[in-house]
Amino acid sequence: MTEIARGLEGVNVTTTKLCRIDGQKGELVYAGYNIYDLAEHSTFEEVAFLLWNQRLPNAEELAALKAELVAERELSPLVNTVLREIWAEVRPMRTLEVAVEIIGAEDRKSSDLSNAQLKKTAARLTAKMATVIAMYDRLRHGKEPVAPRADLNHAANFLWMLTGEEPTELAKRTFDVALILHAEHEMNASTFSAMVTASTLSDMYSAIASAIGTLKGPLHGGANEAVYKVLEEIKTPDQIKAHVDALTARGERVMGIGHRIYKTTDPRANILEKLGHKVAETSPDRHYFDLSLKLRDYLAEKLQGKPLYPNVDFFSASVYKMLGIPSDLYTPIFALARITGWTAHLLEQYADNRLVRPNAVYQGEENKTYQPVATR
Numbered sequence: 063m064t065e066i067a068r069g070l071e072g073v074n075v076t077t078t079k080l081c082r083i084d085g086q087k088g089e090l091v092y093a094g095y096n097i098y099d100l101a102e103h104s105t106f107e108e109v110a111f112l113l114w115n116q117r118l119p120n121a122e123e124l125a126a127l128k129a130e131l132v133a134e135r136e137l138s139p140l141v142n143t144v145l146r147e148i149w150a151e152v153r154p155m156r157t158l159e160v161a162v163e164i165i166g167a168e169d170r171k172s173s174d175l176s177n178a179q180l181k182k183t184a185a186r187l188t189a190k191m192a193t194v195i196a197m198y199d200r201l202r203h204g205k206e207p208v209a210p211r212a213d214l215n216h217a218a219n220f221l222w223m224l225t226g227e228e229p230t231e232l233a234k235r236t237f238d239v240a241l242i243l244h245a246e247h248e249m250n251a252s253t254f255s256a257m258v259t260a261s262t263l264s265d266m267y268s269a270i271a272s273a274i275g276t277l278k279g280p281l282h283g284g285a286n287e288a289v290y291k292v293l294e295e296i297k298t299p300d301q302i303k304a305h306v307d308a309l310t311a312r313g314e315r316v317m318g319i320g321h322r323i324y325k326t327t328d329p330r331a332n333i334l335e336k337l338g339h340k341v342a343e344t345s346p347d348r349h350y351f352d353l354s355l356k357l358r359d360y361l362a363e364k365l366q367g368k369p370l371y372p373n374v375d376f377f378s379a380s381v382y383k384m385l386g387i388p389s390d391l392y393t394p395i396f397a398l399a400r401i402t403g404w405t406a407h408l409l410e411q412y413a414d415n416r417l418v419r420p421n422a423v424y425q426g427e428e429n430k431t432y433q434p435v436a437t438r
């Protein structure tokens with residue numbers, strides 16, 4: 063019988079210099095650098111450069127990239143107008159998709175697929191997507207958008223545009239690390255969909271719109287918001303057992319647990335947990351973080367023997383909650399970070415393109431006789 067690689071599990075579709083994951087050991091490496099090192103010492107801007115160039119920038123290169131990102135933060139009048147028209151009807155991930163397509167429509171060089179131009183597009187989207195999400199959230203809360211601040215880095219500026227308040231040093235660093243952790247993850251579903259779109263030599267904006275649509279689903283980026291919903295339903299530690307037992311008895315999955323690649327704890331969950339403890343020390347909003355810790359412990363007991371451990375989404379929900387971020391922005395924030403990984407893979411794809419076109423094994427009927435509609 064012909065073998066079918068359902069979900070393309072275990073299939074290598076390309077080579078990459080961007081990311082290596084060892085799911086058994088819980089190892090995640092961006093272009094040679096371990097994620098624990100990057101989370102400890104690096105910044106989101108540095109990681110963006112690393113992914114786009116496979117090396118860390120020197121001081122001059124880092125300053126140039128920061129300046130480029132700052133210069134690209136403002137949105138065009140058209141994007142502004144559209145956001146003001148749609149915010150009441152459209153959820154944040156689709157808003158992002160729409161905005162990316164308009165930014166692409168306004169770029170006269172969108173079909174220039176040279177490496178230099180694609181890198182400009184990557185920086186443009188990285189900068190503007192953050193402004194889009196912050197503006198969207200302000201508008202839906204009946205507030206005017208907050209102008210970006212050139213003196214703040216990407217992470218701090220996003221929190222500033224979202225709240226209109228100067229974030230604490232701890233909030234800035236926590237969010238910066240969260241962006242680093244979500245920046246890249248090898249051939250996940252959204253990266254693959256971006257790659258498929260680009261493989262037709264469609265432009266980078268359309269490829270990123272495809273990726274955003276793919277990230278939206280609850281089995282991928284949507285899981286962090288789904289984790290938040292679970293915590294909301296559980297409410298208090300004494301409800302954990304009853305809630306989880308009922309959920310698994312219905313054959314449902316616990317969000318934020320399990321991974322196609324990791325068969326041990328996702329290293330990003332370890333890093334977020336550690337950060338969460340720091341943030342919780344001074345947060346008035348630590349309840350869901352404490353609840354997550356207890357939920358994790360109960361799941362470890364209940365799922366003993368199964369390779370099901372917390373993934374990146376498990377702690378991001380309660381950490382973002384402590385930063386005061388609304389739960390339906392958790393997945394868009396994932397996109398604001400992953401835009402760097404998506405575009406880095408697209409640079410690789412455009413540089414060595416081959417149309418992605420697998421097969422499907424036909425199992426339908428044969429030799430049927432066409433009947434005109436009047437006789438059917």
Ligand SMILES: CC(C)(COP(=O)(O)OP(=O)(O)OC[C@H]1O[C@@H](n2cnc3c(N)ncnc32)[C@H](O)[C@@H]1OP(=O)(O)O)[C@@H](O)C(=O)NCCC(=O)NCCS
Nearest residue numbers: 280281282285314315316317318319320321322373374375
């Ligand atoms: C991420 C995910 C889709 C990967 O799943 P996958 O590689 O397709 O794994 P499978 O669906 O083959 O699952 C293997 C087994 O583990 C179980 N399982 C997987 N994830 C589970 C979860 N979150 N809760 C309970 N059971 C789970 C499956 O039911 C299956 O059990 P079975 O063998 O008894 O039928 C899956 O773990 C999941 O749905 N997790 C929740 C969503 C999530 O957090 N996504 C974010 C990923 S970063």
